[in-house]
Amino acid sequence: MEIFRTRKTLQDYIERQKEMGKKIGFAPTMGALHKGHISLYETARKQNDLVISSIFVNPTQFNNPEDLEKYPRNIENDIRILKESGFVDAVYIPEVADLYPEIVESKEYDFDGLENEMEGKFRPGHFNGVGTVVEELLRQVHPDNAYFGEKDYQQLAIIRKLVEKLKLPIQIHGVPIYREDNGLAMSSRNQRLSSSQRDAAKIIHETLVKVNDWFRVITVSEIYDRVKEIFEDQRGMVLEYFEIAEESTLKETDFFYKDKNYRAFIVVFVGEVRLIDNMHLD
Numbered sequence: 001m002e003i004f005r006t007r008k009t010l011q012d013y014i015e016r017q018k019e020m021g022k023k024i025g026f027a028p029t030m031g032a033l034h035k036g037h038i039s040l041y042e043t044a045r046k047q048n049d050l051v052i053s054s055i056f057v058n059p060t061q062f063n064n065p066e067d068l069e070k071y072p073r074n075i076e077n078d079i080r081i082l083k084e085s086g087f088v089d090a091v092y093i094p095e096v097a098d099l100y101p102e103i104v105e106s107k108e109y110d111f112d113g114l115e116n117e118m119e120g121k122f123r124p125g126h127f128n129g130v131g132t133v134v135e136e137l138l139r140q141v142h143p144d145n146a147y148f149g150e151k152d153y154q155q156l157a158i159i160r161k162l163v164e165k166l167k168l169p170i171q172i173h174g175v176p177i178y179r180e181d182n183g184l185a186m187s188s189r190n191q192r193l194s195s196s197q198r199d200a201a202k203i204i205h206e207t208l209v210k211v212n213d214w215f216r217v218i219t220v221s222e223i224y225d226r227v228k229e230i231f232e233d234q235r236g237m238v239l240e241y242f243e244i245a246e247e248s249t250l251k252e253t254d255f256f257y258k259d260k261n262y263r264a265f266i267v268v269f270v271g272e273v274r275l276i277d278n279m280h281l282d
Helices: 007-019 035-047 065-070 075-085 126-141 150-166 188-192 195-200 202-214 220-232
Strands: 002-004 024-029 050-055 090-092 145-149 171-175 237-246 262-270 273-281
Touching: 002 007, 007 024, 007 090, 007 126, 024 035, 024 126, 035 050, 035 075, 035 145, 035 171, 050 075, 050 126, 090 126, 126 150, 145 150, 150 171, 150 262, 150 273, 188 273, 195 202, 202 220, 202 262, 202 273, 220 237
Parallel strands: 002 090, 024 050, 024 145, 050 090, 145 171
Antiparallel strands: 237 262, 262 273
8 A cells, every 4th residue: 555645746646547547536534544434445446446545634624623632643553444454555644735735724615505504503614624625635636536424414415516616527425324333423533432422322323213213204393302302311412403404405494395305413412522423314
């Protein structure tokens, strides 16, 4: 597995691979890699000649400086995980100056309102930070296909809109959520949970399963009330928000229309750790 730590060495490599006609798959990460990340590369391996990873903790997408400081980092372990997976041909580990050559600041984007829903209400400017770093990485790597996890479903929708608006010749793929044995969505943040917190946090996925059971059986407002009641009984947890939204617009709904597709989104603080999850309602 090749390791590139500068933009120049990466782009020389990409140029050589393109000259040989290789199809490139790419999935950017912020490190602290786990099996969820590896599932992205496993999917990419099936659809491309070459698979590239990147590891970069992007400062402009953190609203809380303390959250940025606490974000888990272990580059050597991440490199080991990528090598052992057998799915990745190269990893790009840039410095801040490779992605922000002039000033560490987000661009301003218009994502047709997707950025104002859910996470946008609680993390202002977050998706400008995501858009800025993803655009730059896509322009540097020039992949044919790029892969993102459905755990961050709103982010996936934002990136699809970014590629559409910038007319980048890249196919964006969503990869299903990879879950721990107890159903908890796998996340780098799970490393910050104690064993008892990790076990208790299974209630997040269990709640989404119940919501799917209640879907079209009771009203939206009744579902909201039941979810609220579930988390009122959970010690050490705080429900930040729960929403049911139409999948294409991410706009919250108060009624189920037969011709629309819906997804339930949930964010819960387990102690100080903010966990997100979602589920397509079927």
